[in-house]
Amino acid sequence: MNKTLISGSIALLLAVPAVALAAPPADWSKVAATDIVLFYPGVSPMEWITGDVRIERARHGGGRAFKQGDSCVACHGDEAAEMGQKMATGEKLEPTPIPGKSGSIPVKVQAAHDGDMLYLKFSWKQPPASQGEKMDEQNPLKIAYMLDAGKVEMAELSGCWASCHGDSRTMPEGGKDRTKYVKDGSLASGVFYDLAQWRSGENKAFDGYVADKRVMEGGSALAGAEGKLDGDTWSVVFARKLAGGEGDVSLESGKQYNFGFAIHDSHTVGRFHHVSLNYTLGLDTQADIVAAKQ
Numbered sequence: 001m002n003k004t005l006i007s008g009s010i011a012l013l014l015a016v017p018a019v020a021l022a023a024p025p026a027d028w029s030k031v032a033a034t035d036i037v038l039f040y041p042g043v044s045p046m047e048w049i050t051g052d053v054r055i056e057r058a059r060h061g062g063g064r065a066f067k068q069g070d071s072c073v074a075c076h077g078d079e080a081a082e083m084g085q086k087m088a089t090g091e092k093l094e095p096t097p098i099p100g101k102s103g104s105i106p107v108k109v110q111a112a113h114d115g116d117m118l119y120l121k122f123s124w125k126q127p128p129a130s131q132g133e134k135m136d137e138q139n140p141l142k143i144a145y146m147l148d149a150g151k152v153e154m155a156e157l158s159g160c161w162a163s164c165h166g167d168s169r170t171m172p173e174g175g176k177d178r179t180k181y182v183k184d185g186s187l188a189s190g191v192f193y194d195l196a197q198w199r200s201g202e203n204k205a206f207d208g209y210v211a212d213k214r215v216m217e218g219g220s221a222l223a224g225a226e227g228k229l230d231g232d233t234w235s236v237v238f239a240r241k242l243a244g245g246e247g248d249v250s251l252e253s254g255k256q257y258n259f260g261f262a263i264h265d266s267h268t269v270g271r272f273h274h275v276s277l278n279y280t281l282g283l284d285t286q287a288d289i290v291a292a293k294q
Contacts (some may be wrong), residue, residue, distance in 0.1 A: 002013035024119040024237065025112045025294050031121075033108040036290045038263055038274035039084030040103050042094035045166040047101045049158060053166065055093055071157040073277040080277065082106060094170060098132035098272065105263055105274045111291035113242065113283060117223065118251055118291055122147065126229065127265055132265035136201075142273075143227070143236050144197035146210065147281065149251045152258070153192045159260030159278035163183050163193055163210045171268025185211035187246060194249040198225040198236055205238070209247035221248035242283075256282040259289060 025031050037239040044060075049055045049072070051063015060066075063073050075084060082274045085103030086092040100156040107124040116287035122143060136142070146163070161178040164171055185191050194218075198204070207219030221244035227236035242251040250256060266271045280287040 017132045019035040023114070024117075024239065025119075028110055028121055031110045031112050031149075031292075031294075032290065033110045033123075034279075036107050036109055036276050036279065037080040037084075038105045038107055038261075038276050039080040040085030040088040040094075040273075041084075041164075041271065042092065043172060043271070044087075044093050045164050045168070045171060046154070046158070046161055047075060047166050048087055048093075049161060056095070058093075058220060066157060069157070071278050072159065072161065073279065075272050077277060084274070098129060098266075099267075100130040100267070101132065101272075102127035102130070102274075103263060105265070107261075107263070107276075109261075109289050111281060111289050112294045113251075113253075113291045114294055115253075118238075118240050118242055118283070120240075120291075121235060122261070123233065124263070126232050126234055130268075131265040132266065132268070134190075134245045135269040135272065136264070136267045139201035140262040140265070140267055141200040141227075141234070142197060143261065144195060145238070145253075145259065146195050147194040147259040148193050149190070149249045150258065151189070153184070153191075155193070155258040155278070157257065157278055159276055160262070161275075161278075163214070163258070164271070168271070170272065172182075177294075179214035180210050181213050182210055184211075188210050192246065192247065193221070194221070194244070195223050196225070196238055196240065198227055198238065200227055203227075207240075207248075211247075215247070219247045220245040251283055253261060253284045253293070256280050256287045 019157035062124040081104040087094045088101040110121040146160040168174045195208045197206045204237040205215045205225035207222035208216040222238045223239045225238045262273045281289045
């Protein structure tokens with residue numbers, strides 16, 4: 001079994017049960033990459049996206065189109081970096097800008113599977129450190145992705161935005177204990193996002209979900225994650241079983257899933273991250289990110 005990709009420290013420090021990992025692709029250069037720009041979203045909860053609330057006396061001009069079925073990426077896919085810069089600098093939708101905060105992070109996303117395991121690789125250049133407070137002293141960097149099997153309302157149009165609400169804890173009007181959540185979210189009904197996260201300082205992977213609240217543990221699909229900084233370039237690889245248990249989206253060849261991801265840099269937490277718009281992940285089928293069997 002080829003184990004050359006996850007080199008050196010394959011003995012991962014996990015917050016999930018250890019399993020024997022099947023080998024990821026030996027040569028990621030042969031796996032197609034999708035370029036996705038993450039951007040700083042400022043204060044733009046789902047209620048603002050739909051046009052139902054005003055923020056800073058402004059209403060989202062695309063709210064009507066969104067409700068009629070236009071996706072976020074269809075309208076804004078080519079201007080993510082520009083939007084992020086406006087919000088990071090406080091020009092728009094950010095009452096408390098962080099000094100030196102980058103407006104965007106271009107990321108390469110690659111995916112592959114071997115029939116039992118899915119491998120997701122994210123690569124990007126580390127942006128300049130901001131001069132804000134260290135909200136998370138322990139972790140300079142966190143990266144997370146979320147999957148939806150078509151059950152979360154508006155996930156196909158907004159990616160992971162359906163979990164972002166104006167009453168969440170780091171929003172200006174949010175409650176201090178209010179986590180991310182999904183409208184009418186329910187594990188029993190299958191209405192949830194499958195959530196996986198890797199934290200750099202702790203060097204730990206977390207397997208959770210977002211339903212009526214966010215839970216950072218309990219999933220059984222995630223096998224591990226490893227990240228490293230080589231010069232100024234980060235690469236993080238997640239490995240997860242296609243099959244899953246409670247709080248996991250089970251993945252099948254020939255099917256497509258709603259996909260979004262985010263990076264917290266410079267010790268940030270909550271809404272102070274960089275996020276993707278809505279994308280799709282497909283196993284052996286057409287999608288924005290295709291995981292082909294290796």
